[in-house]
Amino acid sequence: MRVLLIHSDYLKYQTKNKTRIAEELREDQKEGYFTDSLVVFTAVEAEDEEKPQEIVQNVVKEIEDVFSKIKAENIVIYPYAHLSSSLSSPDTAKSVLMEMEKELKNKGYEVARAPFGWYKSFEVSCKGHPLSELSRTVTTQKIPQKPEEGEKEES
Amino acid sequence: MRVLLIHSDYLKYQTKNKTRIAEELREDQKEGYFTDSLVVFTAVEAEDEEKPQEIVQNVVKEIEDVFSKIKAENIVIYPYAHLSSSLSSPDTAKSVLMEMEKELKNKGYEVARAPFGWYKSFEVSCKGHPLSELSRTVTTQKIPQKPEEGEKEES
Numbered sequence: 001m002r003v004l005l006i007h008s009d010y011l012k013y014q015t016k017n018k019t020r021i022a023e024e025l026r027e028d029q030k031e032g033y034f035t036d037s038l039v040v041f042t043a044v045e046a047e048d049e050e051k052p053q054e055i056v057q058n059v060v061k062e063i064e065d066v067f068s069k070i071k072a073e074n075i076v077i078y079p080y081a082h083l084s085s086s087l088s089s090p091d092t093a094k095s096v097l098m099e100m101e102k103e104l105k106n107k108g109y110e111v112a113r114a115p116f117g118w119y120k121s122f123e124v125s126c127k128g129h130p131l132s133e134l135s136r137t138v139t140t141q142k143i144p145q146k147p148e149e150g151e152k153e154e155s
Numbered sequence: 156m157r158v159l160l161i162h163s164d165y166l167k168y169q170t171k172n173k174t175r176i177a178e179e180l181r182e183d184q185k186e187g188y189f190t191d192s193l194v195v196f197t198a199v200e201a202e203d204e205e206k207p208q209e210i211v212q213n214v215v216k217e218i219e220d221v222f223s224k225i226k227a228e229n230i231v232i233y234p235y236a237h238l239s240s241s242l243s244s245p246d247t248a249k250s251v252l253m254e255m256e257k258e259l260k261n262k263g264y265e266v267a268r269a270p271f272g273w274y275k276s277f278e279v280s281c282k283g284h285p286l287s288e289l290s291r292t293v294t295t296q297k298i299p300q301k302p303e304e305g306e307k308e309e310s
């Protein structure tokens with residue numbers, strides 16, 4: 001799994017057209033507006049198929065770790081296939097994203113999840129401080145020692 | 156090289172702190188605001204070190220291809236290390252990004268390039284139509300047959 005974590009003043013999205021793998025939505029899920037969020041752009045990868053539960057546990061740890069440092073108000077899980085060139089099946093992706101949401105909610109966070117399989121317009125801001133933009137590769141392995149924050153310095 | 160191409164109503168950025176690999180900037184480069192742009196988020200990768208000129212030629216072809224279909228007004232090259240877990244050296248990245256800018260300008264496009272090696276706040280919008288969000292892996296190989304547009308359908 002690849003994730004891009006953005007500490008954001010605001011994120012806004014609106015669903016446009018469905019793709020053939022679109023999840024069914026209630027009317028209130030078709031658009032969203034969130035402020036002071038940790039936005040977790042997420043690509044579920046082929047290699048996550050084998051042990052999706054472990055991937056969920058590990059990404060939740062990463063999200064909690066970053067969230068505790070930046071003190072955002074809420075978490076928004078945003079499906080983002082463009083972070084990987086080796087994607088899981090859509091079914092696995094959907095279920096992993098939903099499990100991430102559930103797990104984080106169980107831990108007491110305020111969590112939203114943007115719809116899977118829809119074209120969406122969006123606007124996002126990134127605060128620009130060193131921890132406001134981080135990426136991680138999440139595997140089933142014990143999470144490796146993280147490189148120094150700010151390691152990706154051309155962003 | 157990994158690129159994420161966003162057809163954007165607007166992109167705004169402002170430089171914050173320098174990193175140790177920051178490029179020197181003129182005052183007018185420290186912030187930028189662009190409308191109706193094709194924003195090219197770009198990560199130069201380790202394997203691009205060998206033949207950077209070919210990578211530049213190939214990514215320029217990809218950009219021209221997408222640009223011709225969406226009819227944006229201008230192109231913004233935006234360094235984005237978070238798209239890859241295997242980056243080139245900062246020197247190669249800088250020079251590849253500058254060559255992309257130069258090459259596209261030579262071809263007559265209106266082109267801007269966001270600063271390399273600075274923490275930046277930014278805001279970006281994505282229009283949400285099927286070609287408004289595409290990612291590509293660019294190599295020195297002949298560009299492979301592209302998958303159908305909209306292939307990354309959970310985004």
Ligand SMILES: [Mg+2]
Nearest residue numbers: 004041159196
């Ligand atoms: Mg991105």
